[in-house]
Amino acid sequence: MSHSNTPDQPLLDASSLDAEALYRKLSQQVKTALQGASNVAIVGIHSGGAWLAERLADELQLSERLGFIDVSFYRDDFSEKGLRSDVKPSQIPFDVEGSTILLVDDVLYTGRTTRAAINELFDYGRPARILLAALVDRGDRELPIAADFLAGTVKLDKQQSLQLQRADDGGFSLTVVHA
Template sequence: MTQTPVEPLLAQMAGDLSALLERRGVEDPAMVGIHTGGVWVARELHRSLGLEQPLGSLDITFYRDDFTRIGLHPQVKPSDIPFSVDERHIILVDDVLHTGRTIRAAMNEIFDYGRPASVILAVLVERGGRELPIEADVVGTRLQLVLGEHVKLTGPDPLVLEVHKAA
């Protein structure tokens, strides 16, 4: 197992997000993290950017396309969107972008709350294996993993990025 410091990645992401928001002329965006690791990352980015809107969180369990394979008793946490989504610029945050299916599910849930002006995707880690045409706007790091390796964010205090080797 190898560990990567998360703080420099979060600082880089905050700077990249700030620059992107300025380039696009986005004022007063709202941020939403995807349970669980995405909420941890979003909490740090939200604090770094000094966003005025409260931080939102999504549990996309019921929006997953593999929900029936998960079983009848998944661990479901409540979603919390404490602001109006309509015509708001949303920063969607997750820890790892892999297949794209989690992001698709999160966007479906966000649109159930309303119609945002835009959605900016920020991820701590982008790795290969995309199954859907989804691309992050802001990426902390890109990892090329070999068969059997996986990446995991542990936390929340401290946040640690781990790459586990195949057994």
């Protein structure tokens, strides 16, 4: 199974991000790479990554091997950030041991959320492999983490964040939020 890591993505304009087009690009990368792979499961990181994972699992016919992680308790900056009011329980309804896990997040930034998600996954068992899919990479990594599948790259100021929204019809949109 091969996949393409695409670090040299063209920089996207943050003011005109098309989340649906980015999703289609990410979905195509994932489908191509996972074609013929066995024992694949998808785990989405709450909340945006969970929405993306749900749609990917549906397209890949992996709904029985779909899980969700909320990394709130696993973050190394938990004491600084505190507990959010919308913490959800993690749900991993399949055997992680020996699985190829596609870990899905909406925005890759410092790498801390990804690290926390990997730590939590190992509490459920030892996967054979973990692949990371992210809709958008905004750079400024604090940990040596890179996406295996990536739809786009955007540069934002430190006081900005990128938020994925899901409409009632399931469609995605991205918004730049100023702190």
